Amino acid sequence: MKILETRFAEVKLIEPAVFGDHRGFFMESYNEQSFRANGITHTFVQDNHSFSAEAGVLRGLHYQLNPKAQTKLVRVTAGAIYDVVVDIRKGSPTFGEWQGFILSAANKRQLLVPQGFAHGFCTLVPNCEVQYKVDALYSPEHDRGIAWNDPALAIDWPTSSPVLSDKDTKHPVLAEADINFIYEG
Numbered sequence: 001m002k003i004l005e006t007r008f009a010e011v012k013l014i015e016p017a018v019f020g021d022h023r024g025f026f027m028e029s030y031n032e033q034s035f036r037a038n039g040i041t042h043t044f045v046q047d048n049h050s051f052s053a054e055a056g057v058l059r060g061l062h063y064q065l066n067p068k069a070q071t072k073l074v075r076v077t078a079g080a081i082y083d084v085v086v087d088i089r090k091g092s093p094t095f096g097e098w099q100g101f102i103l104s105a106a107n108k109r110q111l112l113v114p115q116g117f118a119h120g121f122c123t124l125v126p127n128c129e130v131q132y133k134v135d136a137l138y139s140p141e142h143d144r145g146i147a148w149n150d151p152a153l154a155i156d157w158p159t160s161s162p163v164l165s166d167k168d169t170k171h172p173v174l175a176e177a178d179i180n181f182i183y184e185g
């Protein structure tokens with residue numbers, strides 16, 4: 001596996017080793033020992049799986065507040081998504097800044113989204129399946145969101161008219177959001 005750096009020290013892009021042959025391919029999508037050897041030492045406690053039927057489905061921007069904040073290890077097993085992380089750690093020199101990544105069944109790349117980052121994605125094709133591990137259980141009471149189209153973030157989403165859940169139409173902008181993450185350098 002290869003760990004690729006991103007504009008945020010804590011956000012990692014992972015390229016797993018893929019073994020192809022005449023039948024297809026095999027890969028270890030997660031291996032505690034090799035991930036730990038590469039500095040990804042989280043203990044994941046829940047696996048999530050979402051399916052989006054159309055291109056232009058946008059889920060986000062989401063996070064769970066401390067003490068139920070989640071680190072996420074995201075991958076795509078069908079289709080392709082534009083996956084976005086936003087730094088929401090108060091005091092961070094990159095607070096409010098974002099980066100987008102294309103994750104797809106074809107590139108098999110995985111993204112480590114640390115606590116303190118809001119997360120969202122937009123599907124690029126129909127019938128996308130996203131699988132991700134989290135290191136804290138779902139807690140509806142701590143579930144929060146930020147407006148996908150917050151003008152202060154100016155995220156360059158692949159569409160300006162996404163398919164959204166009702167919930168995702170109602171999030172506050174970052175300046176008004178309920179956040180409790182502190183940058184620790």
Ligand SMILES: Cc1cn([C@H]2C[C@H](O)[C@@H](COP(=O)(O)OP(=O)(O)O[C@H]3O[C@H](C)C(=O)[C@H](O)[C@H]3O)O2)c(=O)[nH]c1=O
Nearest residue numbers: 048050059060062063072119120121137138139165167
């Ligand atoms: C996240 C979650 C949801 N649910 C239930 C709650 C709702 O009844 C239903 C759909 O939830 P939601 O609309 O929040 O799902 P997404 O819009 O895909 O949210 C996710 O999308 C973005 C990209 C994320 O990073 C988060 O993991 C997560 O917020 O599943 C659960 O039962 N457990 C869970 O862990």
